[in-house]
Amino acid sequence: METSPFVLGDDTLDVLFREARSVNAFSDEPVSAEQVREVFELVKLGPTMMNIQPMRLLLVEQGEGRDRLVPHMAEGNRTKAQTAPLVAVVAADTDFHTSMDVHFPHKPGIGDMFAGDDANRYEVARYNTALQTGYFIIGIRAAGLHAGPVGGFDAAGIDGEFFGGTTWRTQLVINIGHPGENPWFDRLPRISADDAVRTV
Amino acid sequence: METSPFVLGDDTLDVLFREARSVNAFSDEPVSAEQVREVFELVKLGPTMMNIQPMRLLLVEQGEGRDRLVPHMAEGNRTKAQTAPLVAVVAADTDFHTSMDVHFPHKPGIGDMFAGDDANRYEVARYNTALQTGYFIIGIRAAGLHAGPVGGFDAAGIDGEFFGGTTWRTQLVINIGHPGENPWFDRLPRISADDAVRTV
Numbered sequence: 305m306e307t308s309p310f311v312l313g314d315d316t317l318d319v320l321f322r323e324a325r326s327v328n329a330f331s332d333e334p335v336s337a338e339q340v341r342e343v344f345e346l347v348k349l350g351p352t353m354m355n356i357q358p359m360r361l362l363l364v365e366q367g368e369g370r371d372r373l374v375p376h377m378a379e380g381n382r383t384k385a386q387t388a389p390l391v392a393v394v395a396a397d398t399d400f401h402t403s404m405d406v407h408f409p410h411k412p413g414i415g416d417m418f419a420g421d422d423a424n425r426y427e428v429a430r431y432n433t434a435l436q437t438g439y440f441i442i443g444i445r446a447a448g449l450h451a452g453p454v455g456g457f458d459a460a461g462i463d464g465e466f467f468g469g470t471t472w473r474t475q476l477v478i479n480i481g482h483p484g485e486n487p488w489f490d491r492l493p494r495i496s497a498d499d500a501v502r503t504v
Numbered sequence: 505m506e507t508s509p510f511v512l513g514d515d516t517l518d519v520l521f522r523e524a525r526s527v528n529a530f531s532d533e534p535v536s537a538e539q540v541r542e543v544f545e546l547v548k549l550g551p552t553m554m555n556i557q558p559m560r561l562l563l564v565e566q567g568e569g570r571d572r573l574v575p576h577m578a579e580g581n582r583t584k585a586q587t588a589p590l591v592a593v594v595a596a597d598t599d600f601h602t603s604m605d606v607h608f609p610h611k612p613g614i615g616d617m618f619a620g621d622d623a624n625r626y627e628v629a630r631y632n633t634a635l636q637t638g639y640f641i642i643g644i645r646a647a648g649l650h651a652g653p654v655g656g657f658d659a660a661g662i663d664g665e666f667f668g669g670t671t672w673r674t675q676l677v678i679n680i681g682h683p684g685e686n687p688w689f690d691r692l693p694r695i696s697a698d699d700a701v702r703t704v
Contacts, residue, residue, distance in 0.1 A: 309542040311648035316516050320642070321549045337703040342509040344701050348694045349521045350641065353655045355692040361701045369704030397700075407693055431634050438638015441550065442520070448511035455553045466704065492555040493607055494548045500597075501544050501561045503537040504569030504666065 320445050325488040327450040328384055330481035335389040337363045339447060340480065347443035352436060354414065355407045358400040358429040359436035360472050362393040372465050377477065378456030388452065388479035393462060394440070396433035398426050399471035426473070433475050444480060450487070452479035520645050525688040527650040528584055530681035535589040535649060537563045540680060543643040550639035554614065555607045558600040558629040559636035560672050562593040572665050577677065578656030588652065588679035593662060594640070596633035598626050599671035626673070633675050644680060650687075652679035 310317060318324075340363055348357060364373050370386065373393070377385045385391055404415035418425045437453075444451040459474040467473065510517060518524075540563055548557060564573050570586065573593070577585045585591055604615035618625045637653075644651040659674040667673065 309539055310546070310646050311519060312516055312646045316512055317546060317646065319511060320646070321546050321639075324549075326551045337701075339509055341697045341701050344697050346510070346517060346521050348697075348700070349524075349691075350638070351526045351651075351653055357695050357700075359700070363701065363703040365703065372704075403695075407695070409693070431630065434631050434634030435638045435641075438550070438635045438640075439521075439642065440638075441635075442639065442642050446510050446512045446517065446520070451551075453551055491549075493609070494555075495557050495603075495607070497541045497544050497548075500548070500557075500559070501537075501541050501563065503563040503565065504572075 319448075320442055324445045324450070325491065327452045327479070327481065327483050327487045328489070329484040329487045330388050330479070331484040333389065333482040335449060335480050335482075337365065337390065339449065340390060340392060340444070343440065343443040343447050343449075346446070347436065347439040350436060350439035352432045353428065354404065356400045356404065356428070356432055357407065357436065358397045359433045359440065360395040360397050362395060362466055362472075364391040364393060373462065376458045376461035376465060377454070381454045381456045381477075384452060384454065384479050385477065389481040392478045392480060393466065393474055394433065394437050394476040394478060395467065395472035396426075396429040396475050397471055398422075398429045398473055400429055401425060429473075430475060437476055441478070444478070449480055450483055453477070454479065519648075520642055524645045524650070525691065527652045527679070527681065527683050527687045528689070529684040529687045530588050530679070531684040533589065533682040535680050535682075537565065537590065539647060539649065540590060540592060540644070543640065543647050543649075546646070547636065547639040547643035550636060552632045552635060553628065554604065556600045556604065556628070556632055557607065557636065558597045559633045559640065560595040560597050562595060562666055562672070564591040564593060573662065576658045576661035576665060577654070581654045581656045581677075584652060584654065584679050585677065589681040592678045592680060593666065593674055594633065594637050594676040594678060595667065595672035596626075596629040596675050597671055598622075598629050598673055600629055601625060629673075630675060637676055641678070644678070649680055650683055653677070654679065
């Protein structure tokens with residue numbers, strides 16, 4: 305018997321990575337905002353640079369909010385976004401630096417280092433939100449839900465629709481639900497470790 | 505008894521998020537490059553935009569390679585980087601578009617859309633590498649290892665030292681090992697879902 309290199313069982317790794325797939329068609333089984341808030345409470349524990357944790361979520365339920373979101377999706381993504389039980393708009397808070405005295409209390413005033421350069425601050429918020437989005441997708445799967453991240457949308461349109469007067473900026477849209485009929489394509493080929501991992 | 509919102513047990517969630525911490529001091533227990541290659545083989549299954557999977561890893565063992573890396577770390581990060589059993593330099597391959605015919609085979613030639621604009625291609629590589637870095641940190645923990653991501657380093661210096669003549673660009677450095685003495689600080693405060701999650 306081969307020894308696994310993991311401390312978690314195969315069933316767990318299947319749920320998180322091996323059998324998990326980006327879902328394109330959903331069943332009718334509902335997903336509540338509360339479920340995804342619980343996922344957030346878990347994945348917010350993952351590390352970010354200087355604990356800035358800039359990821360924010362707008363959970364868009366079916367109904368009026370969804371009807372406002374869908375027109376900002378690329379045409380090929382509209383049916384999925386309309387029919388998903390719940391949609392999360394992942395945003396980056398570009399004003400993360402104003403709460404660093406709370407989240408990084410041993411370095412009072414450290415947020416000031418980000419105050420002057422808006423472009424750099426956006427870049428830092430975007431990068432760390434992406435890192436947290438990785439945790440979030442894993443957390444969705446840990447809750448037995450399926451994620452369908454989609455990149456085709458008008459970010460400025462979503463910002464205008466939902467985030468006017470705030471410092472939240474749209475980064476990614478993730479449809480959330482349970483698989484319906486023909487929920488996914490064949491798994492696409494992955495790079496080999498021989499090409500992607502080097503050792504010195 | 506309260507029902508858990510997760511399909512994975514508390515022990516698993518502890519390993520991945522709740523008790524996992526960024527480690528700053530390591531025990532002597534070794535970590536092999538092969539262990540981290542196995543982590544890569546798992547986490548490469550996570551989703552990226554159009555399956556571009558741009559994350560690359562340079563695994564730096566103790567010895568000559570490590571001695572070349574450490575001077576490019578910020579002074580406060582050198583001891584950790586010197587003593588960690590293994591260090592992973594996470595890089596983004598800015599030439600991901602040249603293999604899209606392999607990884608996204610149902611859309612021949614789609615990589616051409618990224619050929620003209622180097623700045624955009626870098627941005628796409630960086631964003632998706634950050635997403636994969638989130639998966640990677642979770643995968644390290646799933647292998648019973650501990651990750652210490654550090655952002656303080658001279659990226660251009662590391663690129664010049666290790667990635668000359670390649671299209672790999674340094675994004676993050678992650679020390680990997682097992683906790684030693686006083687391995688971590690107190691957990692820093694996290695944002696509340698009331699501030700970070702909204703519903704419409």
